[in-house]
Amino acid sequence: GENVEQHPSTLSVQEGDSAVIKCTYSDSASNYFPWYKQELGKRPQLIIDIRSNVGEKKDQRIAVTLNKTAKHFSLHITETQPEDSAVYFCAASRGAREYGNKLVFGAGTILRVKS
Amino acid sequence: DSGVTQTPKHLITATGQRVTLRCSPRSGDLSVYWYQQSLDQGLQFLIQYYNGEERAKGNILERFSAQQFPDLHSELNLSSLELGDSALYFCASSAGTSGSPGGELFFGEGSRLTVL
Numbered sequence: 001g002e003n004v005e006q007h008p009s010t011l012s013v014q015e016g017d018s019a020v021i022k023c024t025y026s027d028s029a030s031n032y033f034p035w036y037k038q039e040l041g042k043r044p045q046l047i048i049d050i051r052s053n054v055g056e057k058k059d060q061r062i063a064v065t066l067n068k069t070a071k072h073f074s075l076h077i078t079e080t081q082p083e084d085s086a087v088y089f090c091a092a093s094r095g096a097r098e099y100g101n102k103l104v105f106g107a108g109t110i111l112r113v114k115s
Numbered sequence: 116d117s118g119v120t121q122t123p124k125h126l127i128t129a130t131g132q133r134v135t136l137r138c139s140p141r142s143g144d145l146s147v148y149w150y151q152q153s154l155d156q157g158l159q160f161l162i163q164y165y166n167g168e169e170r171a172k173g174n175i176l177e178r179f180s181a182q183q184f185p186d187l188h189s190e191l192n193l194s195s196l197e198l199g200d201s202a203l204y205f206c207a208s209s210a211g212t213s214g215s216p217g218g219e220l221f222f223g224e225g226s227r228l229t230v231l
Contacts, residue, residue, distance in 0.1 A: 034219065043117065043205065043222040044158065089158060101146060101209050101218045102171040105158040 002027040004092050006106025015115045019077045023090035023106050026071070030092040033066060033073045034103065038087045047088075048075070080113045087111070118142065121206050121223035129231055133194040136226045140187055140208030146170070147189040148209075148220060149181055153202040164189055196230045203227050 003026040013019050025033075034049035050057045050064045050073065057064050063076040077084055087110050091103040118141035128134055140147050149161040160173035164183035175181075178196075183189045193200060204227075207220040 032218070043224050045117075045222070046219050049219070095218065101220065102148065102160060102163050102173075103158075103220055104160065105150075107157040 002030075002092070002104045004090060004104050004106040006090050006109055008109060009107065010110045010112070012112045012114060013080050015080060015082060015113055017080055019075075019080055019084070019111055019113075021075045021088055021090065021109045021111075023073050023075075023092075024071055025073070025092040025104075027092065027094065027104075028071065029094050030071075032093040032095040032101070033064070034091050034093075035062075035064060035075050036089045036091065036105075038089065038108075040086075044089060077111075080111075082113050082115050085111055085113045117221040117223060119206060119208050119221050119223035121204075121226050123226055124224065125227050125229075127229045127231065128196060130196055130198060132196050132230075133192065134196065134228065136191040136193070136204050136206075136228075138189045138191070138206030138208075138223060140189070140206075141221055144208035144210055144221070145187065146209045147183055147187070148207045149175075149189070149191050150205040150207065150222075151202050152205060152225070153199075156202075158205065161191070193228070196228075198230050201228055201230045 005024045031052035036044035037047045038044040066073040087108045090106040120139040122137045145166045148163045150158045161175045163171040181191045203225045205225045207222045209218045
């Protein structure tokens with residue numbers, strides 16, 4: 001079945017440093033790869049996403065890269081700030097009409113930014 | 116505010132009981148998804164509805180059922196509750212399937228279920 005593996009499970013960085021979270025997916029038909037941020041006690045919120053026809057996407061301090069051949073995708077956060085501390089989830093989806101947009105999530109990464 | 120409304124926000128009940136969680140999707144969204152998040156766990160997909168029809172099913176227990184009504188709101192029914200069912204249940208909605216890949220899911224604030 002579909003599976004998304006996410007590493008590391010926890011990540012501590014110093015404020016200003018970069019953070020990288022990596023995910024691997026099993027379903028080769030996946031074509032949509034979003035990243036969600038969940039603060040303590042809050043709902044998950046989309047921070048960036050990438051589609052299979054794109055290799056890299058950047059939005060200010062956040063970037064995502066996709067390697068379809070290796071079925072890997074990664075989240076890069078530069079110049080981390082304390083407010084980046086949260087749980088980050090990667091996800092994958094086929095996104096086609098017959099499957100809907102069901103997202104399969106990774107287990108999550110707890111990011112702690114130390115000031 | 117995502118536009119997705121879930122009720123109740125908190126619910127405490129006893130083992131063996133039955134509860135119903137309700138979700139109103141964003142205006143215009145046809146797809147509704149239910150996810151379960153246990154303590155220190157990730158987001159486990161339960162079930163998806165699109166315009167009233169079941170579209171995808173995850174590892175949803177037989178004791179759980181869901182439906183989407185003509186006005187597009189959805190209900191998740193949990194019966195014969197066990198201690199292990201204690202979790203945060205999220206509803207999410209999206210514009211639905213259009214043939215194009217992907218699409219953001221908008222999550223509600225969740226319903227926290229505690230089974231004692």
